[in-house]
Amino acid sequence: MIRTTIAAGALALTAAAAHAQTEITWWHAMGGALGEAVNAVAEQFNASQSEYRIVPSYKGNYEETLTATIAAFRAGEQPNVVQVFDAGSATIIGATGATIPVEDLMNQNGIPFNIEDYIAGVRYFYADGSGKMVGMPFNSSSPIMYYNVAVLNEAGVTPPKTWEEFRDVTAPALKAAGYVPLAQSHTPWIFTENFMSRHNLQFATNSNGYDGAEGTQLLVDNPAIKAHFTALKDWSDNGLYKYYGAGWADNQTPFENGEVAIWLGSSGSFGGLKKSVDFEFDATFLPYWEAVTPTGYNTFIGGAALFAMAGHPAEENKAAAEFFRFLSSPEVQFFWHRETGYVPITEAAYELGKSEGYYESTPLAEVGIQQLSLPGGEWTKGYQMGFYVQIRDVMNREYGRIFAGETTVDEAFRTITEEGDQLLARFAQTQG
Amino acid sequence: MKKVQFSGIAPPLLLIAPQMAIVVIFFLWPAAEAVRTSFFIQDPFFGRAVFVGFDNYVNAVTRSDYLRSAAFTGVFVTAICAISLGFGLLFAVCADEVLRGEGPYKTLLMWVYAIAPPVAGLIGVMLFDQHIGPLVDFFAFFGWELQTGVDYWDTAFAMTVVAAWKQIPYNFIFFLSGLQGIPRSLREAAAIDCRSPARRFWTVVFPLLAPTSFFLLVINITYAFFETFGVIDVMLKGEPGNNPVSLVYKVYLDGFRGQDLGGSSAQSVILMVGVMLLTVVQFRFIERRVHYA
Numbered sequence: 001m002i003r004t005t006i007a008a009g010a011l012a013l014t015a016a017a018a019h020a021q022t023e024i025t026w027w028h029a030m031g032g033a034l035g036e037a038v039n040a041v042a043e044q045f046n047a048s049q050s051e052y053r054i055v056p057s058y059k060g061n062y063e064e065t066l067t068a069t070i071a072a073f074r075a076g077e078q079p080n081v082v083q084v085f086d087a088g089s090a091t092i093i094g095a096t097g098a099t100i101p102v103e104d105l106m107n108q109n110g111i112p113f114n115i116e117d118y119i120a121g122v123r124y125f126y127a128d129g130s131g132k133m134v135g136m137p138f139n140s141s142s143p144i145m146y147y148n149v150a151v152l153n154e155a156g157v158t159p160p161k162t163w164e165e166f167r168d169v170t171a172p173a174l175k176a177a178g179y180v181p182l183a184q185s186h187t188p189w190i191f192t193e194n195f196m197s198r199h200n201l202q203f204a205t206n207s208n209g210y211d212g213a214e215g216t217q218l219l220v221d222n223p224a225i226k227a228h229f230t231a232l233k234d235w236s237d238n239g240l241y242k243y244y245g246a247g248w249a250d251n252q253t254p255f256e257n258g259e260v261a262i263w264l265g266s267s268g269s270f271g272g273l274k275k276s277v278d279f280e281f282d283a284t285f286l287p288y289w290e291a292v293t294p295t296g297y298n299t300f301i302g303g304a305a306l307f308a309m310a311g312h313p314a315e316e317n318k319a320a321a322e323f324f325r326f327l328s329s330p331e332v333q334f335f336w337h338r339e340t341g342y343v344p345i346t347e348a349a350y351e352l353g354k355s356e357g358y359y360e361s362t363p364l365a366e367v368g369i370q371q372l373s374l375p376g377g378e379w380t381k382g383y384q385m386g387f388y389v390q391i392r393d394v395m396n397r398e399y400g401r402i403f404a405g406e407t408t409v410d411e412a413f414r415t416i417t418e419e420g421d422q423l424l425a426r427f428a429q430t431q432g
Numbered sequence: 433m434k435k436v437q438f439s440g441i442a443p444p445l446l447l448i449a450p451q452m453a454i455v456v457i458f459f460l461w462p463a464a465e466a467v468r469t470s471f472f473i474q475d476p477f478f479g480r481a482v483f484v485g486f487d488n489y490v491n492a493v494t495r496s497d498y499l500r501s502a503a504f505t506g507v508f509v510t511a512i513c514a515i516s517l518g519f520g521l522l523f524a525v526c527a528d529e530v531l532r533g534e535g536p537y538k539t540l541l542m543w544v545y546a547i548a549p550p551v552a553g554l555i556g557v558m559l560f561d562q563h564i565g566p567l568v569d570f571f572a573f574f575g576w577e578l579q580t581g582v583d584y585w586d587t588a589f590a591m592t593v594v595a596a597w598k599q600i601p602y603n604f605i606f607f608l609s610g611l612q613g614i615p616r617s618l619r620e621a622a623a624i625d626c627r628s629p630a631r632r633f634w635t636v637v638f639p640l641l642a643p644t645s646f647f648l649l650v651i652n653i654t655y656a657f658f659e660t661f662g663v664i665d666v667m668l669k670g671e672p673g674n675n676p677v678s679l680v681y682k683v684y685l686d687g688f689r690g691q692d693l694g695g696s697s698a699q700s701v702i703l704m705v706g707v708m709l710l711t712v713v714q715f716r717f718i719e720r721r722v723h724y725a
Binding site for chain 2: 061063066067070073074091092095097098243244245246247248249250253254257387389390393394396397398399400401403404406415419422426429430431
């Protein structure tokens, strides 16, 4: 009893001593080693100055963090800064007034902000229709192609630049050498969203959804992507590609076991792969169909961004702005990039990585940035669609049915378009 | 015996008030709120609600995945009840006749009940993992390439086995105590009249177990509908994909993963009505055949 009283008293004293500081909260979805890197960034910020203090807390996976944020916002208990993932961005960006756009936050607090400082593939993904940055890109990655070096040498092939090369040369040789030539870990992300970007194809009406939720419709019922899935199904039937389900790890494991020669995963996956495999692997850009485009375009980023929630005192908003300034500084970006494998979000941080010689010692870390920095087209900025988590679930379900032979490619894309459009229309209704 | 009566209406009302308050706050109010929400479509952040009438209901039942999920739930619930009640009864009958080492035998059969559903799910994930699962290797030996997470019915099979396995001990305990409550003299009398143990079981013992069986049927149906959530959640590993989900899990997916509160509420109201009907059917038609001693 006495002990409790003393402890409570001590706590009250500490609280009083820290009162001069403005404390802000940061909800995130980074568990394990990534969570440790988040804590390290927060500690560095707290140590770098004495006016502000940021307290990160882990709220579960991406979906859980968004749900927790929404519940907290409705109860008036929202955090100052929250991490929201790519598929949830339309929900939070669409809720005008729930967040303070990064650009406004920086301008209001007199912190210089120039969207051109950010690397091309990152710049507009979390922006609104007018191109104003709403969410600050935080952990950004892009899908790239990993391959088992020894296996490709054994089969006498090089990593394929195009899907035509994969189909005609790479895959038959790898199959003959006794391997599953190809697997990939996130069909909606890699073979849909980024397929559209890599080939500069329009993904949805209303400028891929950026011009507003009203009337946005999916444009995936498109001959190029249907031809891609027809080819995949054909490869899957002939042992040139294997679909291990919708789970990320279920598709990565056979690559780590050496059964699969080529695996499409995240540009941030190399750190984990290095720890789990003992063979030499390398990575390069995602292949593209030469029949669709003569050269491949840049891919989108995946991952998540940080949003400053509205409804807090000006002093706390200032603290959030200072934190964003700190976070986007080249040194912090480089630290985050090196610790986690996510790409740096600014040109300056990329330059810093180059001048430190990081990419000479770790060339794999550069593949994602290079692919994001490829020439872009009209449809390579990103997409913004509401209820997108459910749309992805529809895609995953239909793709699973294609590979199980329960549906045809045409039928699957018709269903995705139909159910996806229904979801988009429902979302537009909530925004009305 | 002396009868004590309250002198007015106030004291008895006061005494049942706490119970009523709990029922209202924790059952009736949320249920009413679910019904209300099901007629609106809401923006997640501000909760601005637009009245849409029965749109959410129409939208829910016309979606192809809802019908598929309903069909799966029917198969899932039936299979779990059949497997867990069947094995529970079989083990109880066997254990009832054990003469030596009764204690350890019963304990071995009961310990599974102490496992929490998510842990059971995790064990299932490991046993049925498409890359490292020992059960997958076992079935491969018989020429069945079990692909959990890829093939719809393979995943359904794995979920059913794990969910039913977890419920067997519960049924075992109740069936065993039911069997031990049957008077010895009755069984001895039956043994004199009839030589076939199987026939004796079905004509004498099983009817006497009817109250226990009916109770367990109700409990198992509720379990299969609602409490299998944990097992399903863990086995899906966060990606529903082309995997089977029960109706309860779909309510969660659309409401909490998809932020569609109106649609999710409509589904939960449909489910509520369905379970109510099922309960009425059980008590009206099945309970009539049950004789309580």
